[in-house]
Amino acid sequence: xxxxxxxxxxxxxxxxxxxxxxxxxxxxxxxxxxxxxxxxxxxxxxxxxxxxxxxxxxxxxxxxxxxxxxxxxxxxxxxxxxxxxxxxxxxxxxxxxxxxxxxxxxxxxxxxxxxxxxxxxxxxxxxxxxxxxxxxxxxxxxxxxxxxxxxxxxxxxxxxxxxxxxxxxxxxxxxxxxxxxxxxxxxxxxxxxxxxxxxxxxxxxxxxxxxxxxxxxxxxxxxxxxxxxxxxxxxxxxxxxxxxxxxxxxxx
Ligand SMILES: Nc1nc2c(c(=O)[nH]1)N[C@H]1C(S)=C(S)[C@@H](COP(=O)(O)O)O[C@H]1N2
Ligand SMILES: [Mo]
Numbered sequence: 001x002x003x004x005x006x007x008x009x010x011x012x013x014x015x016x017x018x019x020x021x022x023x024x025x026x027x028x029x030x031x032x033x034x035x036x037x038x039x040x041x042x043x044x045x046x047x048x049x050x051x052x053x054x055x056x057x058x059x060x061x062x063x064x065x066x067x068x069x070x071x072x073x074x075x076x077x078x079x080x081x082x083x084x085x086x087x088x089x090x091x092x093x094x095x096x097x098x099x100x101x102x103x104x105x106x107x108x109x110x111x112x113x114x115x116x117x118x119x120x121x122x123x124x125x126x127x128x129x130x131x132x133x134x135x136x137x138x139x140x141x142x143x144x145x146x147x148x149x150x151x152x153x154x155x156x157x158x159x160x161x162x163x164x165x166x167x168x169x170x171x172x173x174x175x176x177x178x179x180x181x182x183x184x185x186x187x188x189x190x191x192x193x194x195x196x197x198x199x200x201x202x203x204x205x206x207x208x209x210x211x212x213x214x215x216x217x218x219x220x221x222x223x224x225x226x227x228x229x230x231x232x233x234x235x236x237x238x239x240x241x242x243x244x245x246x247x248x249x250x251x252x
Contacts, residue, residue, distance in 0.1 A: 054178045054251075058209035061122040067133040070125075070191060072199035075171065078164035078219050090195075091203035094221070096187065098145065101155035101225040106148055110189065110203050116140045119186050126252060127213035137207045139188035143181050145223075151177070155225040159232050160206050160217035166239060173217040173238040174229055174248070175208055184209040187220065212250035214240045 077083075086093055091110050098106045120138040142158075158180050162171040179185055188207045189196050196202040201218025208215050215238070229237045229248075240246035 051178075054210070055182065056210075058123055058184055058252075061124065061134050063122070063136070065122065065134050066136060066192060070133045070135040070200060071131065072197075073127055073129065073131075073213065075164040075166060075218065076199040078162075080163065083163050083219070087198060087202070094203050096145075096204060096220065097222045098149040099222055099224045100159075101152040101227065103150040103152055104148065106145070108145070113140050113187065113204070114189060116144055119184075120190075121184055121186070121207070121209070123184070123207070123209045125213050125216065128246070128250075136192050137186065137188040138190035138193075139186035139204075139207065141183065142185045142187060142206075143183070145187065146180060149225075151225055154227045157226050157229055157237070159224040159226055159229070160220050161222035161224060162217050163219035163221050167243070169233070169239065169243070171217065171219075171239045172233060173206070173215050174226075174232065175206075175211070175215065179208050179210065182208070182210065210251055212252055214238070214246060215250050 122136045159174045205218040234242040237248040
């Protein structure tokens, strides 16, 4: 398991792979920053390269590559009264709450998210159950939302809480801060130029394109910043990690 903590993230920035963090002034104001810069100079090339790889972009495809249908997996409809009521009004009342270790916890409605800068990407989704599909996703880069909510220094992970339950347990997933600030990490509300279908996670799902399918949380209504994953669910960082020992880090 590879866990990238804030310290390693800062080191990555110091090594030059952290262009994604431009605008994150808090890092350069940190009293530790100069020390970490100094120690980064002694970091070996292998480490540099491994962290650099984490920042690479996932392949993007063209319209001609789109799968005829993007199949659904796992929950196809959360099926709760609250969810059904929200769906009946095109999710106009949906809220995405930022909780936990943020300086400025935020709540965004769907229309607020839709009026922010958007990113569209055509990527391949790989499910461990042995299928792949290419789809076009549109949504808000997570970095934009994190810049508004402002992570505290103690935050190491983001936990994505979902509106559905599988086998009686809430579905959830988590990522580290390298994936959180990756340019292709978006909160998607459109698939193939249409509003996100219910079976694919309406109205909001995570796309974290360097990771396998189960990390891409659907029906997201809360993003919680935490220092450690120990007290979330059974402590392994996600639904499938807890119930079936899937790897927390599912990089591709
Ligand atoms: N909330 C939630 N997110 C989820 C799941 C789920 O059951 N519930 N299934 C995961 C799995 S295993 C995969 S492969 C993808 C499937 O996304 P899709 O339904 O759009 O194909 O969502 C992931 N995210
Ligand atoms: Mo999956």
